[in-house]
Amino acid sequence: MADLTRRLFLRGAAAGVLGCSAAAHPWLTTVTLAQGAPGFGDHRLVVVILRGAMDGMDALRPVGDPLFAALRPNLAQSGGPGLPLDGFFELHPRLAGLAPLWTAEELAFVHATSTPYRNKRSHFDGQDILEAGTGLDVPQTEVRDGWLNRMLQVVPGMQAETAYAIGREALPLLAGGAPVRSWVPEQRLALSPQARLLLEQVYHDDDLFREAATEAMDLADEMQMEDLAKALMQAEETDMAAPVTGMMTAPAPGRRLADLDRLAGFAADRLRGESRIAAFSISGWDTHRKQAAALAPSLSGLEHLLLKLRADLGTVWDRTAVLCMTEFGRTAAENGSQGTDHGTGGAMVMAGGALRGGRVLGNWPGLEEAALFDRRDLMPTSDVRAWAAWVMRAMFGLDRAVLESAVFPGLQMGDDPRLLR
Amino acid sequence: MIDPAEIAAFRFGTGLPLGQGAPRNPRAMLALLAGLDAGLALWPAPPPQEVLDLHARCAAGRRLARGTPPRSAERKAFVLLVKEVLAQQTLFLKLQIARAIDSPDGFRERLVRFWGDHFTTLARLRDHRGLTASRFDHAIRPHVGGRFIDLLQAAELHPSMLLALDQMASVGPNSRIGQRKGLGLNENLAREMMELHTLGVGTGYSQDDVRQLAELLTGLGVREGEGLAFTPGRVEPGAEIVLGQSYAGEGLAPILQVMADLARRPETARHLARKLAVHFLSDTPDEGLVDRMATAYLDADTAMRPMLRVLLTDPSALRPPLRKARQPFDFLVASLRALGVTGAEVMALGPKPFRRMIREPLAVMGQDWDAPRGPDGWPENAESWITPQGLAARIxxxxxxPGRLRRETGLPPAEQVLAQGLGTLTATQGGDGLPLPALIRRAETPREAVGIVLASPVFNRR
Structure with missing residues (x-):
């Protein structure tokens, strides 16, 4: 049955996710799913990396801070009035569709949170830390595996084949020692049994090739090349027909939502089954210019994704937590091109029926110049990894010591924010 | 038994066979690099003005089409213009492959792609793709055997870079235009210039240096049909201080000066030296070698051939093992050469066969041409390329x-592909299993025998 579902996803995906494959799809990346040991229990964790640095202060507007409006003359109220949350924060209007979740206490936020990454404001390094989950005291070359992967390794009784990924881009979240399946459902490969045998011998003495090849050849049977080739051609034609509205290389909004639907539907399908963790990333948050227009479709996509996950997960939603994290925040003030530049403190979005939601968590540091990091960025008052660690502790019963040493080396979790119901 | 000249061709060139006039040692490789550009002479590039003109026509077409109903004549005209741009982009790719196949100066071809990747520019709109692809030939290629100062200035001031890194949106807040329209700075170009192109991330420059450099860069922009344009009305008034150095003056002069100064920094020397050693030699290069390369670069006032000489004449340069992975582009070029496909044959491929046999496979192998994920370009480590999906695509x-490409001339026998493409390096296979020549004799069809040669680890490492 599992194989049938996977193949269905491939067919469905051919029309959408793979649609832009000729030009690398900028919005959707991989889905990584983990399933496993009895010790895992019945909870579901979904991790969404928002690539490009989401502007936390626009997604979740601190309208109660007297300095907010002055720092952001064009952005503070762009898109119209937001959804008032707790009197201090307002949700961006493009996230207002999440109101039912807020009312049901299934939605929470953390403000002024960040990875331990400071000062350099480089996407690539920032994402690396978020996905790797290490502190800066550990040399990057020594800790290359991801935090999710390390968690898989310390959960007792974890089975060998725990996760696989779909899509083109690598997500280092699960790049460590635990066995992971990772592939793009795009390549054509029809091997005779003899060719396969000979290739196995050719690859036998090169570790890197041997490990990649076993999976590569396993994939051969699952490829539906005719369908894929056809979908590829169709997508390219659609692509040509609607170029005028395209900002950057973004797909049309309708197609983007359809892609997200497919992604959420697939993840939900697996989570309703045996999978306990799903991880993927969404790009489109790097809003250096004209942020009002650039951020709106990304936020709509996020809103859409959370609503679709909630709908598709059904009763499992009650045992689910979705954590949306980004590499860092953006500057407190808007820049000269009506956007924001790379900053430090940002926001985290949490959703799910397992959460004790309806809260905005974290300490608000204020926006006075002296209170800003480097007199420029929102001061981080918490480590984004700590929130994830507490969710993992509550969901999967992991020891605090294991979380602070093995899963997130160097993390100090602090007091229990009691995130789950 | 193993011919060092063949190791050099794998590591620093475009693979085997070593044709007429091909260098047989590092000294000869460096001599070719000091001479005329053989690849460009074989396959000349479209002139810059042609690229700028098409870009301008396409941008104008976009403006005309905006706001018109679906299927309007304006939209149809615009779609045709976009197709023209994409065809131009494809032409640049084809030329790059043809030169890599035909030119004896493979080291230069590799350097063009190395520096093109170092100065990655991502096309924001399809309108820009011809311009973006043209930077290899118009900005990078003339300088790969010269000084980094000149390379840096040409790359940063190329219109594709200015477009990709938002320089058009950066206006001095106190400039005439900034004051009148309430516009301000965009730090993208300044940040990447220091983080990616010169000093390297985390090397002691501050956020303030980024901001000062961004102020210094105001005025740079692109004018459709003309390329680089300097607009005094956008320039932030007053002097800027970058890394402790003050820059003042009019026009491009202080901008060229700050780039020259950045190029001469020891941090830049180490960043570039390390990146070259990682690309050509090892994912974990000897730090002593990196230091010697950096010193040679600084001693030569950013001339790059002395640094490359240190790299190529290092004792490790011609020694096995070959532990890096050929990137998909290099894999394809090396395969075409091993199969005896010529540059002219690649140039003659129609749009559809070219897309199906070259362009799409590159993308599926993980290297969609000139479209890396971010401005930091392609990854280097072997593990990034030899993934299950990447290897499945290569297999x-x-x-x-090969069978489809050689339908008319006939597929060469696997033994010949092995001899042409691997030469004495066949012996680097290692392990206890059957050697490659014995394995291919057991294949059921000639097609699969050739496939096993090209998919083998020894052919995919360098």
Missing amino acids: GWAMDV
């Missing part, structure tokens, strides 16, 4: 495409 290509 698929190796088994399928």
Whole structure:
């Protein structure tokens, strides 16, 4: 049955996710799913990396801070009035569709949170830390595996084949020692049994090739090349027909939502089954210019994704937590091109029926110049990894010591924010 | 037994066979680099003005089409213009492959792609793709054997860079235009210039340096049909201080000066030296070698051939093992050369066969041409390329495409592909299993025998 579902996803995906494959799809990346040991229990964790640095202060507007409006003359109220949350924060209007979740206490936020990454404001390094989950005291070359992967390794009784990924881009979240399946459902490969045998011998003495090849050849049977080739051609034609509205290389909004639907539907399908963790990333948050227009479709996509996950997960939603994290925040003030530049403190979005939601968590540091990091960025008052660690502790019963040493080396979790119901 | 000249061709060139006039040692490689550009002479590039004109026509077409109903004549005209741009982009790719196949100066071809990757520019709109692809030939290629100062200035001031890194949106807040329209700075170009192109991330520059450099860069922009344009009305008034150095003056002069100063920094020397050693030699290069390369670069006032000489004449340069992975572009070029496909044959491929046999396979192998994920370019480590999906795509290509490419001339026998493409390096296979020549004799079809040669680890390492 599992194989049938996977193949269905491939067919469905051919029309959408793979649609832009000729030009690398900028919005959707991989889905990584983990399933496993009895010790895992019945909870579901979904991790969404928002690539490009989401502007936390626009997604979740601190309208109660007297300095907010002055720092952001064009952005503070762009898109119209937001959804008032707790009197201090307002949700961006493009996230207002999440109101039912807020009312049901299934939605929470953390403000002024960040990875331990400071000062350099480089996407690539920032994402690396978020996905790797290490502190800066550990040399990057020594800790290359991801935090999710390390968690898989310390959960007792974890089975060998725990996760696989779909899509083109690598997500280092699960790049460590635990066995992971990772592939793009795009390549054509029809091997005779003899060719396969000979290739196995050719690859036998090169570790890197041997490990990649076993999976590569396993994939051969699952490829539906005719369908894929056809979908590829169709997508390219659609692509040509609607170029005028395209900002950057973004797909049309309708197609983007359809892609997200497919992604959420697939993840939900697996989570309703045996999978306990799903991880993927969404790009489109790097809003250096004209942020009002650039951020709106990304936020709509996020809103859409959370609503679709909630709908598709059904009763499992009650045992689910979705954590949306980004590499860092953006500057407190808007820049000269009506956007924001790379900053430090940002926001985290949490959703799910397992959460004790309806809260905005974290300490608000204020926006006075002296209170800003480097007199420029929102001061981080918490480590984004700590929130994830507490969710993992509550969901999967992991020891605090294991979380602070093995899963997130160097993390100090602090007091229990009691995130789950 | 193993011919060092063949190791050099794998590591620093475009693979085997070593043709007429091909260098047989590092000294000869460096001599070619000091001479005229053989690849460009064989396959000349479209002139810059042609690229700028098409870009301008396409931008104008976009403006005309905006706001018109679907299927309007304006939209149809615009779609045709976009197709023209994409065809131009494809032409640049084809030329790059043809030169890599035909030119004896393979080291230069590799350097063009190395520096093109170092100065990655991502096309924001399809309108920009011809311009973006043209930077290899118009900005990078003339300088790969010269000084980094000149390379840096040409790359940063190329219109594709200014467009990709938002320089058009950066206006001095106190400039005439900034004051009148309430516009301000965009730090993108300044940040990447220091983080990616010169000093390297985390090397002691501050956020304030980024901001000062961004102020210094105001005025740079692109004018459709003309390329680089300097607009005094956008320039932030007053002097800027970058890394402790003050820059003042009019026009491009202080901008060229700050780039020259950045190029001469020791941090830049180490960043570039390390990146070259990682690309050509090892994912974990000897730090002593990196230091010597950096010193040679600084001693030569950013001339790059002395640094490359240190790299190529290092004792490790011609010694096995070959532990890096050929990137998909290099894999395809090396395969075409091993199969005896010529540059002219690649140039003659129609749009559809070219897309199906070259362009799409590159993307599926993980290297969609000139479209890396971010401005930091392609990854270097072997693990990033030899993934299950990447290897599946290489196997698929190796088994399928050679037969289609060679449908008319006939597929060469696997023994010949092995001799032409691997030479004495066949012996680096290692392990206890059957050697490659014995394995291919057991294949059921000639097609699969050729596929096994091209998909083998020794052919995919360098």
